[in-house]
Amino acid sequence: MKKEIIFFGKGGQGLGVMGKILALSAILEGKEVSSSPSYGGEVTGGLSQSEVIVSDEKIDFPTVLEPDILIIFSQMAIPKTKNKIMIFYDPDLIDAGKLSKNHELIPVPATKMAMEISGERSIANMIMLGAVIAKTQMVKPESIIKIIHEELKGKNPELNEKAFMEGFRLR
Template identity: 40%
Template sequence: MKREIRLTGSGGQGLILAGIILAESAIMSSINAIQSQSYGPEARGGASKSEVIISDEEINFPKVICPDLLLCLTQKAYDQYGKNIKKNGILIVDSSVNISNNISANNFYKIPIIKTAKEKVGREMVANIVALGAIKEVTQMVNTESLKNAILARVPQGSEDLNMKAFDEGQLLIKNM
C-alpha cells in the first residue's frame, strides 16, 4: 500500500498543518509517512501545497509524482494541479471551485469545505480540519483514533473542541452525500 496525497490551496488555509497531521497519524499507526511542503512568498493568499506519502514499505523518494488523492481548496490550486492525478485517483474540491468537464479522477467529490468551516463550525480557519475529516471518510487510509490524536497534538491549546467538531463535520460531508 502506497498512497500519494497532495493538499493544495492558498497560504493561511492550514494545508501545511493538515499534511503534517496526516503524516503523523500514519506514523502513530505504525505506517511509514513523509510530508513535504511548498508555498509562495506571500504569508497569506499565495499558493500553498503540502504533500504526504503514506506507505507500508520504505519510502525512497519524498515527493509526490502523481497523487492518488488531490485536495483543492481554491480555483487557482485546481487550475494548477487538477489535471495531474492518477486515473483511478480521488479528487476533492471545495464547492467554490469551478471544475472542467475533463476530470481525470474516477472518484470526484465537490463539497462545501470552507462554507462548512464558516457556518457549521463557526471558524473558517478550521477548513483544513474539515478537509481532513472528509479525506478520512473517503479513503479510510488511517484510523480515526490516530488522526484525532494527531489533530489534538497539533492544534492550539483551547481549540480542541472546535477542531474535533470540524473533523466530525468533514466526515459528515461525505457520509451525507
C-alpha cells in the same frame, strides 16, 4: 498500500496543519511518511502546495510522482497522469466544470459548513480532512483525533475535533 497526496490552496487555509496532522496520525499507526518541501521565499502568502506520501513500506522516492489524491482549495492545473485521481474540492471555491471528468470528483462544502458550525473559516481544513479520511480510510479517525488534541493544544482542539467529525460523517 501507498498513497501520494497533494494539498493545494492559498497560504492561511491551513493546508500545512492538515498535512502535518495526517502525517503524524499515519506515523502513530506505524506507517512510513514523507513530506517533501515546496518552499521558496517567493511563494509565501501566495499559492502553496504541500505533498505527503503515506506508505506501509519504506518510501523509495519521497516526492509525489503520480498523485492518488488531490485536496484543493484553489483552482489548479491537474497533473497529467494515467491514474484516476480522487479530487476533493470545495465547490464554493472551485469551478468544478474546469476539472477533468476523467477523475473521481468529490465535492466537500467545507467553507460553508465551517461557517455554519462556528462562524469561522479556519476549521474548514479539518472538515475536509474528515471527509478525506472517511472516503479513503488511510488512517483511523481515532488517531487523527488523538493528534488533533496533541498538536492543537491551546488552539481549541475540541472545535477542531467537532469539525473533523462533521466532515467524517459526510460519507
